[in-house]
Amino acid sequence: MATAVITSLDTKSRAASHGMSDIRIRNLFIIPTILFLIVFNIFPLIYSLGYSFTDFRASSNAPANFVGLQNYRELLNDTFIWSNFAITAKYVIVSVTGQVIVGFGTAMLLNRDIPFKGLLTTLLLLPMMLSMAVVGLFWKLLYDPSFGIINHALGFGRFEWLSNPDMALYAVAITDIWMWSPFVMLLSLAGLSAVPKHLYEAAAIDRAGPFYTFFRITLPLVAPILMIAIIFRTMEAFKTFDLAYILTSQPTTEVISIRLYKMAFQEWQTGRSCALAYIVLIMVLAITNIYVKYLNKVKER
C-alpha cells in the first residue's frame, strides 16, 4: 500500500488536499534524501572499493597505481591481521554472551511485580545513554590499580586490569557488558511481556517446574526478539573501536577496527586499509546472514 502511495503520485491524495502534491513531496523530501545517501554513502563505498585495488597513499601526492588483488592477498597472509581478527572474535564472543546473560537475567528479574519497577528500569538504562568516551574514561579510573574502586570493592589489592595483557581484553568486555546489557534487557522485557499469561497458567495446572517452564515456554517465545538483540550487539561488538582505544592500547586488545584506523590514518596506507575495510564488511555481512537465517528458523518453530 505504501509503495502504491509513493509510486502513484496521486495529485488528489490527502497531502495534495493539504496543499502539497505527491510530486512536490517527492521533489522536496525523497529525491534530496536519496541524493544525500548516494553522495555520502554509496559514492564513498564505490570509491573506496576502487582504491582497495590500488597502492594509493593519501599522505603522498603520488597517483594511485592499480595493483589488482595484491592488497587483499597480502592482508589475508598477514599474521598480525589474523591475530587482530582472533582478538575481535574473542571480544565479540565474551562481550555478547555476557550481555545476553546479564541483560536477559535482569529482564527476567524485572518481569515480575516489584516496587518502583519503572524507575528501576529507567535507571538500569542509563549506561547505554552515556557516550563511549565518557564510559571509557570513567572505567579507566575504576580499573586503576592504585585508587580504582573495583580492586577496593573486590579486595583484589593492586590487580592490574588494563596493563595486564591477558586481562585487558576482558576488562574492555566487562565495560561493554555494563554499557550494553540494558539494551538486551530492554528488548528481552518487550519479549517477556508479550508471552501469553495463559501458557504459564496451563503450565502451572500441569505442575510444570520453573526449569521446564523457562525452557519450553519463556525462552522459545522470547528467542526471536533475543536473536535481534544478538544480531545488533554482534555487529556493534565487531566494529568496536572507542572503548578498546580509550581504555587500553595493548596489542592483546587491538581489535580489527583499531588496526584499520592505524593503517588508514597513522600509516596512511589508504589502498590497503580500504581493502581491509572491505574484508571486515564482508565478514560482518556473512555473520549477520548466518544470524538472520537462524532467526528465520527460530521464528518458524
Add this chain to the structure above:
Amino acid sequence: MRKTMTGLLAGIGLMWACGTSAQAQELTIFWAEWDPANYLQELVNEYEKETGVKVTVETTPWADFQTKAFTEFNAKGSAYDMVVGDSQWIGAASEAGHYVDLTDFFNKHKLNEVMAPATVKYYAEYPSNSKKYWSIPAEGDAVGWSYRKDWFEDPKEMEAFKAKYGYDLAPPKDWKQLRDIAEFFHRPDEKRYGIAIYTDNSYDGLVMGVENAIFSFGGELGDYATYKVDGIINSEKNVKALELYRELYGFTPPGWAKSFFVENNQAITENLAAMSMNYFAFFPALVNEASNPNAKVTGFFANPAGPDGHQYAALGGQGISIVSYSENKEEAMKFLEWFVKDETQKRWAELGGYTASAKVLESPEFQNATPYNKAFYETMFKVKDFWATPEYAELLIQMNQRIYPFVTAGQGTAKEALDSLAADWKATFDKYGRNK
C-alpha cells in the same frame, strides 16, 4: 538597475580585495597542545607588535596532531601557513610536497652554523646528508631525567644504598647505576617505586624510551643511508639495552604499562617514583611549585652513559616548516626571517621555549636559567632520532608491536622481539624499494 548591479559588483570586488589584503596580515601556525605552544604564542605576539602581522598558534592534542596535520596536507588545505611538525614527519611531508623547500633560506642564514648540529640533522635535513632542508629547528628537545633529591640525599638512604651496592647514592652516571637506584627505591609496601619510564605504545613513547637505552648502549636502529637493519636493530648491544629496559619496567609503579609524559611528571609530583624519564619540554612544570609540590626537591640529570661510555639520548622536539598550500608563503618566509634572528632565539629561550640556537645554548645565561638547562644543553649535542622516512609510521607501529609485549608482559625474549622487528622493517623497506 544597471547602476545598482555595477555598484554591487564593485562593492563585492572591494570587499574581496580588502579580504585578501587582510588575510596577508594573518598567519596561522599549527602545533600540538603543550606548554611550548603557549610560549610560542607569547613570542609571536611580540612579532605582531613589531610588524602588525597577527600570528595565531593553533593547537590540537598530541594524540590528534599527526592525523589532523596530514589530513589537512592531504586535502591541500590552506588552513595552516606553518606547522611545527614532528621530526619523523620530515620525509613523508617533504617527499609528498607538503613542505616548502627551505634550502636557500637555510644557506642564506647559515643555519648550519647557527643551530646545534643535531637539530639541523634531525629537524631540518632530508634525506640524510643531502643538504636539503625543509624546516627551521624551532623547539629543541630530548629525553632527560628528573629525580627526588630529598630521597637521594636522605642520610639513612645513602648509608643503606652504599651498604647494598658499594658506591655512593647520587644521580646515576650509567645505566647500571640507574637500574640499581631504581631497584633500591622500589618499595611497593610503602607505595614508593623506583622509576618511571615511557611505556605508551600508541605513538613514539615506548620507542623513545627504548631508544634512550639502545643509543647509550652504543646501538643503532639501522643504517639510515642504506636502510640496512638486520644485524643492527637486533645487535647484541640492542638486545642488552632492551633487556635492561624490561628490567626497569619491573621497578615502575603499578599499572605503568600505558604511561607517557603526563604520567611521568605525575610520578614526581605525586611522590610515586625516585626517578622519572621525560622530555625536557615538560620539566618547567616540575620546577613550578604550583604544579609540583616537590619542586624544591626535584633534581635533573641527562640520560646516563651505557656500559661502553656511549652517552646519547632520544631526540624530541620539532622544526617549523612552511606548508606548500599556504596562501601566505611570502609572509611566512618573513616571519621565519624574524624567528631565526639571534635576539628572537634568545627571547624564545627566555619565554621557556627550547631554542636550537647553538650560541644561546652555549651561553652561561641560558645554562643557569633553570635547574635543567645545563642537562638540556649537554643532551642536545648528543641526540639521535628515529627513522624519518615517509613510512616512519609503519616502522613505529611495527616496533611497538614487537617490543611492547616483551617490555610490559615479558612475552618472549629481547632477541626474539628484535629479530622479528628486523624482519618486519626489512619487509617494509623492500616493499617501498628502499633497500640498496
